[in-house]
Amino acid sequence: MLYTIDLQGMEFHAFHGCYDLEQHVGxxxxxxLSITTELGGIAAHDAxxxxxxxxxxxxxxRERMAVTQRTIERVATNIIEALHARFPAVRHVxxxxxxxxxxxxxxxxxxxVTLEG
Numbered sequence: 001m002l003y004t005i006d007l008q009g010m011e012f013h014a015f016h017g018c019y020d021l022e023q024h025v026g027x028x029x030x031x032x033l034s035i036t037t038e039l040g041g042i043a044a045h046d047a048x049x050x051x052x053x054x055x056x057x058x059x060x061x062r063e064r065m066a067v068t069q070r071t072i073e074r075v076a077t078n079i080i081e082a083l084h085a086r087f088p089a090v091r092h093v094x095x096x097x098x099x100x101x102x103x104x105x106x107x108x109x110x111x112x113v114t115l116e117g
Contacts, residue, residue, distance in 0.1 A: 001039040002091060005052055008032045012065040016075055016099070023068055028100040029075075030110070031061050035083065036092040052087050060086060072097040076115040084117070093117055 010033075015026040035052060042050045064078045076095045083093050098112035 002036050003039050005035045005037065005054060005057070006033065007035075007054060007057060007061075010058065010061055011100075012062065014065045014075075015068045016070070016072060018070045019103070022103065027102065029065065029072075030096075030098040030100060030112075031065065031079065032096045032098075033057065033061070033079070033083075034094040035087075035090055037087065038089040038091065040089065052090060056086065057083065072099060072111075072113050073115065076113055077117075080115060080117045 010031045012029050012031065013026050014029050015023045016029065017023055017027065035057065037052050040050055041047055060082045061079055064075065064082055067078065069075045069078070076097045079095050079097075080093045084090055094114065094116045096112050096114040098110040100110050102108060102111045
């Protein structure tokens with residue numbers, strides 16, 4: 001049996017972007033994850049140690065957000081790869097990375113990409 005864990009609206013200040021200014025001053029980003037994983041004996045045994053620990057997931061995302069990239073596509077890929085490496089029971093990850101108020105010369109709330117893997 002599979003189940004899904006959602007972490008929504010994680011916000012970070014990071015230095016991703018294709019422009020030098022973005023990599024110097026940074027911007028606000030929001031990450032949303034949907035992780036599908038095997039249930040195993042978690043529910044039957046109430047075994048938290050067997051679960052995909054969402055505190056650990058948050059720490060992985062925080063660490064990956066701290067690695068400056070030029071594209072948010074690379075950021076999302078880094079997050080997905082790190083989650084699969086840490087949690088072998090994970091079957092699928094949907095990761096949305098949004099840059100809040102990107103510097104595009106006009107008012108825009110966010111630009112985002114969603115990757116699945």
